[in-house]
Amino acid sequence: MANREALRELQTRLASRLQxxxxxxxxxxxxxxxxxAGSSYLLPLGQSGEIFPWVSVQTVPYTQSWFLGVANLxxxxxxxVDLAGLLGSVVPRTEQALAxxxxxAFNTAxxxxxxxxxxxxxxxxxxxAFVASEPPAKDSxxxxxxxxxxxxxxxxxxxxxxxxxxxxxxLSISV
Numbered sequence: 001m002a003n004r005e006a007l008r009e010l011q012t013r014l015a016s017r018l019q020x021x022x023x024x025x026x027x028x029x030x031x032x033x034x035x036x037a038g039s040s041y042l043l044p045l046g047q048s049g050e051i052f053p054w055v056s057v058q059t060v061p062y063t064q065s066w067f068l069g070v071a072n073l074x075x076x077x078x079x080x081v082d083l084a085g086l087l088g089s090v091v092p093r094t095e096q097a098l099a100x101x102x103x104x105a106f107n108t109a110x111x112x113x114x115x116x117x118x119x120x121x122x123x124x125x126x127x128x129a130f131v132a133s134e135p136p137a138k139d140s141x142x143x144x145x146x147x148x149x150x151x152x153x154x155x156x157x158x159x160x161x162x163x164x165x166x167x168x169x170x171l172s173i174s175v
């Protein structure tokens with residue numbers, strides 16, 4: 001129960017900081033940092049929407065394994081995509097792991113009713129949080145942006161949610 005409350009506090013703080021950054025129009029943070037299946041990702045704030053705790057998801061038959069189903073988020077039906085699964089990782093999802101996970105909705109401006117399941121939110125990041133960067137590998141998906149490396153050597157992969165939301169693999173949920 002304490003973990004759930006701590007997660008809600010983190011989500012509330014992140015949502016407040018995200019809104020403050022949008023209101024000021026001069027943001028020192030460019031990304032929402034998230035982790036999934038042991039990998040670290042940077043999701044652009046302008047393409048990210050609201051953060052939700054894990055909710056019950058209604059499964060949909062005959063869909064890709066990474067498409068978890070449909071959830072009711074603030075009265076709207078949203079497709080829930082397991083980010084790790086979409087990117088090729090096979091991750092067993094236990095009830096405890098899901099209870100600690102978060103759903104990150106896409107920004108409404110992207111006009112896609114979807115949310116990404118991530119294992120952990122890691123706060124907001126700006127370019128000043130990193131010591132080096134690398135362009136995406138030639139064989140990486142088109143929605144992969146720059147890879148940033150922090151002072152501890154941890155690699156953070158930028159994901160362009162706008163390109164992802166239009167990518168044929170993302171849009172083709174049927175098996």
